[in-house]
């Protein structure tokens with residue numbers, strides 16, 4: 144049997160000597176060392192060998208396998224080097240050409256701002272729960288004090304699902320879910336994607352991002368709300384930002400406000416993003432309506448709260464001076480590469 148092993152070794156080495164290219168070498172390697180190759184098939188002789196010689200035979204086959212593998216690797220390195228030298232000596236090879244740049248990915252601007260906002264609020268003791276994008280009519284509207292015949296439903300045109308549920312039109316359903324799940328007092332923010340059946344323009348998308356904030360405690364005040372909003376905006380922009388507060392109507396807050404910031408695309412002069420007003424509507428907010436507290440299982444005589452719903456996509460536009468919201472989710476790499 145040892146003769147057979149020796150014979151395979153001699154044949155393999157003789158063939159290896161003649162190989163001049165890497166493809167043939169690979170074929171030969173498979174023929175000798177592959178799963179069904181010559182070396183593996185030596186094992187079939189095992190059954191003809193007396194039991195006491197079997198271990199030695201097995202060892203010899205194994206040694207042969209390792210020896211040949213070494214020969215193939217060495218020959219492979221020699222051939223690869225030869226190919227490389229031939230390429231370098233080619234008159235068309237220019238070693239001074241710059242190498243091809245490997246594309247490097249980067250975080251999407253929405254992700255960057257979301258992480259910044261989460262970090263700011265975490266330092267103020269806020270938790271960040273997650274809630275479903277496909278919601279029931281109850282959580283998206285009814286529990287937020289918007290019954291079926293309420294005109295406010297027209298403010299948020301809805302994508303309905305076949306099963307009677309809907310794609311959440313805002314992050315506010317998270318308020319009710321938080322109230323039902325956590326024990327007050329608490330502070331929470333919930334960033335997320337929302338959907339509206341909208342006519343699209345430079346500042347309106349059908350799929351956009353908001354961050355909802357909710358604080359439930361005893362004796363919560365409007366002053367506390369405004370202070371937190373100012374901290375948030377100035378932390379994000381890392382500069383003084385001009386803001387204005389107007390009364391705003393949302394059925395789930397009372398009183399309600401609209402917080403606008405000066406348009407940073409045109410520095411307040413007027414452009415298509417701010418519809419020539421110089422201001423961008425960024426952040427509606429207010430004190431949580433007693434009916435909403437009740438829907439969340441809280442007694443409005445004991446607990447009070449404030450909430451806001453920040454337009455995250457619009458915030459990204461203001462921070463990076465983007466003149467059309469449709470770029471944000473458009474997926475164009477030329478746009479996204481600018482945020483390296």
Ligand code: FA5
Pocket residue numbers: 299312313314315339341346347348349351353355393396399424425426427428429450451452453454455456457468
């Ligand atoms: C709401 O969605 C309320 N849920 C916000 C709220 C929460 C109010 C808590 C009070 C208390 P509104 O529809 O205005 O409100 O949207 C909030 C913000 O989302 C807007 O200020 C704006 O920045 C952004 N937004 C609204 N519609 C669009 C759209 N189509 N495309 C991009 N951003 C939008």
